[in-house]
Amino acid sequence: MLNTFMVYVENKPGVLTRVASLFRRRAFNIDSLTVGRTEKPEVSRMTITVDADLDQARRIEANLYKLVNVLLVENITNQSAIVRDLAMIRVAAKHEARSHVFELANVFRARVVDVAPESLTLEITGGEEKIDGLLELLRPYGVLEMVRTGIVAMRRGSKTASVESPAEIRPIGASNDDVSYSV
Amino acid sequence: MGKNKSTMSGASILWECLEREGVRVVFGYPGGAILPAYDALKHSKIHHVLVRHEQGATHMADGYARASGEVGVAIATSGPGATNMVTGIATAMLDSIPIVCITGQVGSKLIGSDAFQETDITGVTLPITKHNYLVTHANEVARTIREAFYVAKSGRPGPVLVDITKDAQQSTCEFDWEAAKPQLPGYRPDLSPAPAEYAQALELIHNSKRPVILAGHGIIVSGAMREVRDFAERAGIPVAMTLLGLGAFPASHPLNLGMMGMHGEAWVNHTIQEADLLLAFGMRFDDRVTGNLKTYAPNAKKIHIEIDPAEINKNVKVDVPLVGDLREVLLELMPKVESIDRSEWLDSIDKLKGDSAVRDIQNLPDSGHLYAAHVINDLWHQTRDGNTIVVTDVGQHQMWEAQYYKHEHPRTLITSGGLGTMGFALPAAIGAKVACPEAEVWVIVGDGGFQMTMCELATMVQENLKINIAIINNGFLGMVRQWQEFFYDRNYAATPLLNPDFAKLAEAYGIRSMTISKRSEVVPAVESARQHEGPVLINFKVEQEDTVYPMVAAGAALHDMIRRPSPIVETAEDE
Numbered sequence: 001m002l003n004t005f006m007v008y009v010e011n012k013p014g015v016l017t018r019v020a021s022l023f024r025r026r027a028f029n030i031d032s033l034t035v036g037r038t039e040k041p042e043v044s045r046m047t048i049t050v051d052a053d054l055d056q057a058r059r060i061e062a063n064l065y066k067l068v069n070v071l072l073v074e075n076i077t078n079q080s081a082i083v084r085d086l087a088m089i090r091v092a093a094k095h096e097a098r099s100h101v102f103e104l105a106n107v108f109r110a111r112v113v114d115v116a117p118e119s120l121t122l123e124i125t126g127g128e129e130k131i132d133g134l135l136e137l138l139r140p141y142g143v144l145e146m147v148r149t150g151i152v153a154m155r156r157g158s159k160t161a162s163v164e165s166p167a168e169i170r171p172i173g174a175s176n177d178d179v180s181y182s183v
Numbered sequence: 184m185g186k187n188k189s190t191m192s193g194a195s196i197l198w199e200c201l202e203r204e205g206v207r208v209v210f211g212y213p214g215g216a217i218l219p220a221y222d223a224l225k226h227s228k229i230h231h232v233l234v235r236h237e238q239g240a241t242h243m244a245d246g247y248a249r250a251s252g253e254v255g256v257a258i259a260t261s262g263p264g265a266t267n268m269v270t271g272i273a274t275a276m277l278d279s280i281p282i283v284c285i286t287g288q289v290g291s292k293l294i295g296s297d298a299f300q301e302t303d304i305t306g307v308t309l310p311i312t313k314h315n316y317l318v319t320h321a322n323e324v325a326r327t328i329r330e331a332f333y334v335a336k337s338g339r340p341g342p343v344l345v346d347i348t349k350d351a352q353q354s355t356c357e358f359d360w361e362a363a364k365p366q367l368p369g370y371r372p373d374l375s376p377a378p379a380e381y382a383q384a385l386e387l388i389h390n391s392k393r394p395v396i397l398a399g400h401g402i403i404v405s406g407a408m409r410e411v412r413d414f415a416e417r418a419g420i421p422v423a424m425t426l427l428g429l430g431a432f433p434a435s436h437p438l439n440l441g442m443m444g445m446h447g448e449a450w451v452n453h454t455i456q457e458a459d460l461l462l463a464f465g466m467r468f469d470d471r472v473t474g475n476l477k478t479y480a481p482n483a484k485k486i487h488i489e490i491d492p493a494e495i496n497k498n499v500k501v502d503v504p505l506v507g508d509l510r511e512v513l514l515e516l517m518p519k520v521e522s523i524d525r526s527e528w529l530d531s532i533d534k535l536k537g538d539s540a541v542r543d544i545q546n547l548p549d550s551g552h553l554y555a556a557h558v559i560n561d562l563w564h565q566t567r568d569g570n571t572i573v574v575t576d577v578g579q580h581q582m583w584e585a586q587y588y589k590h591e592h593p594r595t596l597i598t599s600g601g602l603g604t605m606g607f608a609l610p611a612a613i614g615a616k617v618a619c620p621e622a623e624v625w626v627i628v629g630d631g632g633f634q635m636t637m638c639e640l641a642t643m644v645q646e647n648l649k650i651n652i653a654i655i656n657n658g659f660l661g662m663v664r665q666w667q668e669f670f671y672d673r674n675y676a677a678t679p680l681l682n683p684d685f686a687k688l689a690e691a692y693g694i695r696s697m698t699i700s701k702r703s704e705v706v707p708a709v710e711s712a713r714q715h716e717g718p719v720l721i722n723f724k725v726e727q728e729d730t731v732y733p734m735v736a737a738g739a740a741l742h743d744m745i746r747r748p749s750p751i752v753e754t755a756e757d758e
Contacts, residue, residue, distance in 0.1 A: 059496065059497060068314045069369055
């Protein structure tokens, strides 16, 4: 089944490579991975969907935590969450097809963001199924080009997922090994 | 300490920080991109051991770490110097050994330009290091070194690589040790189990009639030898060892069963298969110890005490995971463990031993042939009471060492387990001897593996190290030949070796040498080597087509072992 992880990482060079390399190394197949900034400049947030059973999902979480730059991992697969994907779809639309595409866009609350003599470009935001649905209906007209962002997700309700500022979250001084740092 | 705040070059900061981390010696090889660091070495108290190949430097740092329990340090230049370290880093990664590898890198402005001797070594080593760093500014050196040492030795230890650009070594900045505290907000090395998990574990232990402890390397890393012993004695539970666990529990202890797995003792594997409870202490259910997972310990509940949560349920599904430091977990469990009489179970294990004893090559009459088992057994007899560290390579001799050398103390066997790195023994022994100058260090190595890193003989001589080398010379890549014998219809493709005269080779380095081919000569040779002041190389010419028994074929059930034919091979009458 598809599992969705929210992963908070330190905003440092090479962290994306470390996360991607982990999935490759342990032979877990990434379905979708997005990464972007958060409300804190020193923290980036990834949304990763991966096909895994329960045991595998636990091991993915544990392996992510082994990466030194990973701050927090949450598996939100079975939680109520807002999940959004964004797609831009360029579809062939000549003559009478044009009005049909406009109608479909309307029904799906997609926006027409570019108009050319023989094609229209739609922008649609929503769950993956909604986008898949529109895509299915557009195919007969001829989908010329498509790009999707992959999903971003946020839990519903008042529980806020956030990490403290990395410097504050867990000072190394709290660990019992700190004695070795006295001079 | 002085110099708490002063302007220093990145190179000088590097050595200053290494000293403050307690480093006394580094193993390395200079080159262009690391030259600023070498230039600054003259101001440091740290001793530099010049190796002959950077792979050797990493194995030496590794051997140093395994023998001492401290972080080993290797240093090399960019490009080929760094890539030569890869095998040693992977070796340390698979066996959870704390080493810090420092590499020079081309100037930060040249990165990405395919400059001379430029390699993306942080990219190359990403999956084989616990963590790695690219340092491009002098003011990042101090914090990075402190973090590297902390990450290498805490939690489940492992190798950390620090790649420092040439300009970061050359440029200067304010050095402030205090201000350069590690900042690792996501790093969690110190987990501990929940109270409910302890209760579940205790219930399984108290309800078990046929429990076995699987004793792994984690016991040594955690320093839990005493606690494991107390636990086993109090609960009356026998102890089976992994290869890297050897020494964690005294071989002579009545509860010690011996080594498990592919070349483990037959009764140990049968015991595991018949057990109703496995207590895995700091081990990771490697395929070499489980055999076929589908048929592994089918009747046993499993308790897994392990510091790395990613190991839980990786290979074997466990009933109760206790994630934390083994010693701390056992100290928590101990007061609640009931003393239970399990003599019935222990007696039945004794019966499992069956005729294993008479199959043992040690009990067979001297046929005039020299067997590796004879050599290792006699070596053990002569050195058992001493302060001896045995360092092995990988292959048949390694398994015979594990079977015939009885280790009483931790850190007395140094061997590459997970990666199975041929060429490991000699450089790792150099590291061990540097870490423990008082110890009697013996290398047990095959004629194949020895030739992979024998260039380090020069390092050994240059450092004036008294190390004894026992080459188990059968003229074959023995373990590969054994697989060909069993599984490839005796097609000995590319396994016979044409060897140099090892005795003459040793002489070329000024090393005393002997060549032995009779059993009666083994003890005198060992004693003579021990008495000699300098290093000694003994070339033991042993039976060419001897085989390690028992053997669980790859993918076979753990109890499905190929046993030594009885009676064994030729006897004296055959000749």
